[in-house]
Amino acid sequence: MGFPKDFIWGAASASYQIEGAAFEDGRGPSVWDTFSHTKGKVKNEDNGDIACDHYHRFREDVKLMKDMGLKAYRFSISWSRVLPEGIGRINEDGLSFYSDLVDELLKAGIEPFITLFHWDLPQALYDKGGWRNRDISDWFAQYTKVVVDALSDRVSNWMTLNEPLCHILLGHYLGEHAPGEKVSSTEALRLLHNMNLAHGKAVQTIRKHAKKPCNIGVVPNPYSGVPATDTKEDLDAARAFTISGTSRGIFSNGWWLDPLLIGEYPKYGIEAMGNEFPADMIKDGDMEIICQKLDFLGINVYTGLVIKHDDVHGYKVCPHRNGYDQNALKWAVVPKVLYYLPKFLYERYKLPIIVAENGTTLPDWVSLDGKVHDPNRIDYMHRYIKELKRASMDGIDIRGYFAWSIMDNFEWSEGYNERFGLIHIDFNTLKRTPKDSYYWYQNLILHNGDNI
Secondary structure (H helix, E strand, C coil): CCCCCCCEEEEECCHHHHCCCCCCCCCCCEHHHHHHCCCCCCHHHCCCCCCCCHHHHHHHHHHHHHHHCCCEEEEECCHHHHCCCCCCCCCHHHHHHHHHHHHHHHHCCCEEEEEEECCCCEHHHHCCCHHHCCCHHHHHHHHHHHHHHHHCCCCCEEEEEECHHHHHHHHHHCCCCCCCCCCCHHHHHHHHHHHHHHHHHHHHHHHHHCCCCCEEEEECCCCEEEECCCCHHHHHHHHHHHHCCCEEEECCHHHHHHHHHCCCCCHHHHHHHHHHCCHHHCCCCHHHHHCCCCCEEEEECCCEEEEEEECCCEEEEECCCCCCCECCCCCECCCCHHHHHHHHHHHHHCCCEEEEEECCCCCCCCCCCCCECCHHHHHHHHHHHHHHHHHHHCCCCEEEEEEECCECCCCHHHCCCCCCCCEEECCCCCCEEEEHHHHHHHHHHHCCCCCC
């Protein structure tokens, strides 16, 4: 026993990170265009103007995906490529790019998974208030309908939002991502609420207008605890930490999952915030809009924390040991997170799980033999997928795994400083070189994970 025979083996990307062609064929600017062209915001003053030039090279890239044996490819739509002002006028050239990409994927036998929003909010909508403006949920629904009308005759799998936590908290609370704001916790929750409304209206729009049966999910990046030992006390402590609405303040998972999947903001989180919780943001009918029936829960998983039982607080975070295993960004390597996070979320929310992102960044380069040797990425993926397999064998409904990323790309505020890809990109020549991990994953897919 292991993964189901119809398990989805895929890889993922995001529009601003790989497409390039930032000022071509009628695309409007996004907040990431503005942010990355603002001095000091991105390492080395990098930007996504060209990125991987996937816009012009997508057929070459799909050929590499096909050769790898991918069953599915998760990509996002650039909202401002389709609607340059965010609403109103449709850019047919932008829509044609995605239509051609979908056709190329289907011709290669690869199932498209579309993410509607992966952080690149149209600058024109940000200028109208962005996520502060409650009307944005209707704008997002209008945009969703345009995409669904154009692609749902061939696309069945939809993801509404990617990592709302990162977009709101890194982009609007800590100021590390676009648009670079630093708002209060209260204001951050107001932004989140409008984003939740956008998700709900997008789900309604897809259900109403899709031309073929559809599977719809959302993709948060919940942070998980891993029990320090196999005792029931530590297991319960890790579960409580993972599900809590207060363990990490407004970064805690309950704030980002419960509204969408249960239909309420976490009571213990509201109590902890006291007068800082903006109760007036919730209007009649909002929670019914937000909490839509979903077909799966996507999760982006990279690292986690080790949790031990504590008699006073219920749980405590154990510091990573000296010299802990880490990637190039100093994120701890914690393979068991891909067992415990799906387990905890499946037990609580009763939704099938798709791992929508998992991977690691390493200082890869092309060796003298013309190849890219990345044994630590292979080891990382092996360890993590082995734990995911254990979850599947223990009865957790795991539907798929998407490696992050299909290729090296523009890694947001890190610029081109980090390499997460299975395919190496020379950002001067744009030459693609499959890494050793590409071939390892190819073999894993061929055997449906039975060889780990």
